[in-house]
Amino acid sequence: MNASSRFAVAVHILLVLHINRMIRGFDATTSDFIAESVNTNAVVIRRILGMLRKAGLVVSQTGVGGGSSLAKSAEQISLENIRVAVEDGPLFHPHYSEPSEECPIGHCIQDEIGGAIDEAEAAVSKVFGGKSLAVLAEKMIQTDEFQTCMKEQMAEMELQS
Template identity: 40%
Template sequence: MNSRFTMAAHIVAMLSKCACSDAGPLTSEAMARSIQTNPVVVRRLLGDLARAGLVETKRGARGGVTLAKRSDEITLRDIYEAVEEGSEIFGRHPVGPAPDCDIGPCVAQYLEGVFGRAEAALKESLERTTVAQMSSDLTALFQSLSPPEDPKG
């Protein structure tokens, strides 16, 4: 797995925060600054998220990106499948085992079963977390990491 899911989750978390604070749409440039990547990378991810029905984009002076659904209706699995569909979590042997290897085909077949179970477990775990829950957890984490306010002002 590459970093596409992580960046997409970051994008959706930002959009959720904006939706909760009524801050309006975000631009790909603002998201790119937060993620520390090029806006083109963000736009590609936004395209995947939009095709999955998770975000909406609006062009123009007051344009930007917003969530297409409520944050409690979007799971991390939705985000994962929007940006990682078709990619492999685990790398396979690039050309397969040697044809004259006795153990190679058995190892490959065995690992396919292991990889399948691991991928199913990952998707089940992602399904259990909504963007609303992630946002709540991130807010709590942020508050726990912030220094306490000085009562003297």
């Protein structure tokens, strides 16, 4: 593996916020709730929520009844917005620890390879930029798997209340 899992987790987090508001009618979702869905520690979730907050994708509130929710509509949030918010730096290293100054190749290579890398990154941005959280959620909601699982959960919640 190459990159961190923050991107995938961030998408998961935002999907939970979106779906909780759309389907379950929650105004805000707590980091504990999200942590259970992702199956990790709530602090890990809060860390990523912090990055998403800085990027203006979510808002959070402390205290009773607090939690996080989307700062914009799901149509206005692209996967590229999410990626940029949580993955820092380029997809590929354009260089490494100081190539030799004496060698003509070491000297010039970084510009050449850098250009190719920039193109690749632009291509990734275009793909992710064209996919909104809303569309992703829509596709997910329509799967049988999701419908079945959601029904079970809602039924459980009814019983408990």
